[in-house]
Amino acid sequence: MTPVHEPLSEEAAARLVQVAALSRTPLAIRGGGTRSLAGVPEGAETLSTRGLAGIVAYNPAEMTMTARAGTPLEVVEAALAEKRQMLAFEPCDLRGALGSSGIPTIGGVFAANASGPRRFVAGAARDSLLGVRFVNGRGEVVKAGGRVMKNVTGLDLAKLLAGSHGALALMTEVTFRLLPVPETAATIVVSGLNDAEAAAAMATAVSMSVEVSGAAHLPESVRGRFAGGALPDGAATVLRLEGLAASVAVRSEKLTAAMARFGAVTRLDAETTGRLWREIRDVAPYADGTPRPLWRVSVAPTAGHQLVAALRLEAGVDAFYDWQGGLVWLRMEADPEAALLRRYVKAVGGGHATLLRARPEVLAATDTFEPQPDAVAALSARVKASFDPAGLFVSRIVG
Amino acid sequence: MQTNFTAEQLADPHVATSEKILRKCVHCGFCTATCPTYVTLGNELDSPRGRIYLIKDMLENGRPADAEVVTHIDRCLSCLSCTTTCPSGVDYMHLVDHARMHIEATYRRPFWNRLTRNILAAVLPYPGRFRLALKAAALGRPFAGVLKRFKPLEPFGAMLDLAPRSLPKASGDAGPGTHPAAGPRRGRVAILSGCAQPVLKPEINAATIRLLTRLGVEVVAPTGEVCCGSLVHHMGREEQALEAARRNVDVWLGEIEKGGLDAIIITASGCGTTIKDYGFMLRLDPAYADKAARVSALAKDITEYLTTLDLPQQEARGLTVAYHSACSMQHGQKITMAPKVLLKKAGFAVRDPAEGHLCCGSAGTYNILQPEISGKLKARKVRNIEATKPDIIATGNIGCITQIATGTAIPILHTVELIDWAYGGTKPAVLS
């Protein structure tokens, strides 16, 4: 085991980084540790945010919250639930799928830019992040952004930190925007569509003025593993509607009518809807206790099914789709087939594939994140150096 | 925005007016987006904001015009789309008029440019000379291609292209004199005979007179009237323009004394914009300021006047009309609804082509002096019009009619010709 540091204050964290900088000790930043499958590189020490916990300010009337990075996500969500508010981007909980333990933290959610089904209409975690305090690789405490919805004062460093997977700095405090919890929700299920038909149905649904807030396609191979088997037979293309009860009712009817030409349509109540979309968010069907390689692939919505169809000819894959088809959860039978997958991602118009799960030695040998073109990689490396000139923070996202 | 003029400079009433105009501009840039030359060329120097700045710089420094400023002012169509867009109420029209006067007074144009402009100013406002020129053009047509290959002669090539293949006979229906109302008289108006229009399309005024007299309006076509002056006005030849304005003011005031006038009817919106501006143009002439203002107040586009007559709704004719609003109509005179309402009432299905705010490139003598930009605008305009799949194109300005007709096979008519037909007049010849 490598040493684990758990500073109890921002100042302590800053001092720790300063010391590490002097001794040139690499640091692996850890939130809840839910995604640390690949482990910490040789010689690096772990810097945990666990000791930096607690909600600093919650202003329901302004729909903003400030919390220390190590605050458990469940603490944040419980406080929000009391005021019927929520994180718009539906952060996912991948512990089941990854077979990891640990407690997801709000800082970790932003560091991973972890975003669920609503992402394709409401934005990702990065879109909700208003401000951040962090310790950079020089051991300086820096603030960026603020607590107001609109802010273009200076460079938007908060965006850079969101999704930076610990490569740039130790986030100590985050301020984010919130949304009211919709009064009710419903899901329209279109049954029996193949992947290509589903892509067409979803494209139609999101082009309508009914404000679909979730569009996923669950092929027959995974359908039974959702909602306790409550989905009708055949592949399920699921479309979520949220809002005021009267409005959801009207929109459901409109959407049902439009979807009827694609296949048999059924409707799920609010409770089943809640369960179903949590399971989609958390990749429930692949929470199978195996180390079979699990990919998260982001492509253009209409390219998702093309990618899977192409892969199927050459590898054993199972897949389901979120974000109108633009987010593909891929489970490989054996080998991650990284090169093959990444070639096809390019072929269908580009995007990126992230390897989330595999046997440790496979994980260690595979690029977790999509390799980037040289010019972009070089630029990213310079940006990392601007936060962390000594390359103290180890992370696989920047080379 | 801030201006820098000395008290001495401001003693010149033209400068004083321009200074007031410039002070209103906040340099927001909205005008660039709807300017035909900016969307064509993508250079701020060829946008209203750029020109305003060039003019400001030239006037503030009391400098004679130079070749660069002239290039960009010359490219302005004076379509006035910018004045429709401008939230600050910048009176670009009078600013650019002043700039053109300043150019004319302080800049010596290259020989060929000077010659072209002199010819245009000496021919177009005079129907007799214009008719002769068009006949000569028929002989010159084979040389159009050759002319266009030599840049300074390009305008002559453009002229030959625009000249119609055959000329209609001068219409006796629209000649000078009084055309009495059929039945009880409900009004009396003068009609502007015009200069180029009666040569190119005498049927426009003929239809107007037929329609108005049928509706009980007496129409006078006064003798002694001359070109409204807009042609030379837009070339910056102010004295020549004011002379024309004074003569017309005298003629119309004479008619008012004879039998009163409810309106001075204009069937070419380009002329309408200028006549409505006589009051401003002659504001510094104590002998004419009041008289000119009175004339301007009486000036009405034919469609404006027709809406006061409360025409009945006609049955649908099964014909689709794309209405092209001339810039002088929509931006110069701010008449946007009247022609379309009339056409709909007359039983036509009316379509608004996309980018209706953009000029067709005609703009007086612009299609002769700036053939390249004009050609691009014409192509864009025709594309937008044809996309509405109309049977007929209607518009209210002879310049647009000539310009657009050279770019499409769809018949193009003056709005009043269609109204005349719908209310018992003859079917326009091109539709038969």
Added chain:
Amino acid sequence: MDQIGFLEPRPAVLSRRREIVADLLDLLPEGCLVHEPRELVPFETDAFVSYRRLPLAVALPETTAQVAAVLKYCHRYGVPVVPRGAGTSLSGGAIPQEDAVVVGLSKMARILEVDFANRTATVQAGVTNLAISDAVSADGYFYAPDPSSQLACTIGGNIGMNSGGAHCLKYGVTTNNLLGVKLVLIDGTIVELGGKALDAGGLDLLGVVCGGEGQLGIVTEATVRLIARPEGARPVLFGFDTSEAAGACVADVIGSGIIPVAIEFMDKPAIEICEAFAKAGYPMDVEALLIVEVEGSEAEMEAMLAGIIEIARRHGVKVVKESQSATEAALIWKGRKSAFGATGRIADYICMDGTVPLGQLPFVLRGTAEIVEKYGLRVANVFHAGDGNMHPLILFNANDPEDAARAEAAGNDILRLCVDAGGCLTGEHGVGIEKRDLMRHQYADVDLAQQMAVRAAFDPQWLLNPSKVFPLEGRPAA
């Protein structure tokens, strides 16, 4: 006004002016380089007209390759570059300097692709904001961020400033609607960031390029998100007797969990200005007006409106007026969006852009009035109330230098007030030249140093838009 300084022009660049112009003429097609001194004058400023500097030359490239060639050249010879879209910046973001080549994107104004199935549009950077919506509206879509200058401002400029607009309350600002860009770095390298896939891989460079104020590179193409137009939309006018009551009403509406598409605020002077131009039928007998837009189905709009009206009643609303037709709705928005320009009818102005937490709205409105009064000036307030983004328009006489100096000082006081109230200097217009010297009021030195380090990672020699955003003192040595 001359209180804000520019960087001293580099003598080595000024002395080579003729050569630079000759070289650029070789790199660009005919008609794509403006260099005659008199022709440069119209490029000396943008919509922040208080400050002016002549550029060395203005390049108007037609392709990404030409942009790259110009940047590569400027990089090689250490020539500063100032990017320019439509020149509508209210913070002076596009104001050049004597030793800079302006790179204007106005000739790159083509819509390259519209992809309805993926709800994206790919356009050249010089396409205007409104042109995107115009191109897709017949098919029932729109591009959401709608800065008031949307008729004229370009998407490239929007990306530079991370522009907002009235409807951002629901749909987010530029950064939330931008999927990818083609970016030319200062050394002429062309990179593509993001694309039609929702999440970009690697570090979110796109996130920092957006709002980078032209300091990180020049965007030549952008892929943006399209949104399906709602079934219906209706602006409703709420008139109040005091600005404070209107401000408090806004905070309560948002706090109640109702989020309309837009909540715009106008005080009496602003109402009068806008009505004079748009003739939209704004109520004239109130001190403050909210334009609240709701959208969706009839039932939805009704339900949402009922909730808002109830809250407005608690704040003593005097007039509630629903738009009766699409034309009327369009006029209501036309008036609002023309507010700044229309102000030119009565006076010169500078427009502030501070954003404050909603609960602070009434306090800051009062404070703004006091500050302006202290300087003996007048103010018109017209702004995006729903997200606390204030736009006091300070009215003054630009031909009176003392008046202008007072206006500038009052503006600075107002922005400091916004920061002190927990807000920020600029919500959507950008720092530009205007707010540069106030940056230290919002940020500590270490915060600015980190931002500048990121900036230098993109442009180590500080050639791109170098006089902007960061105070001139305390910059790292290039």
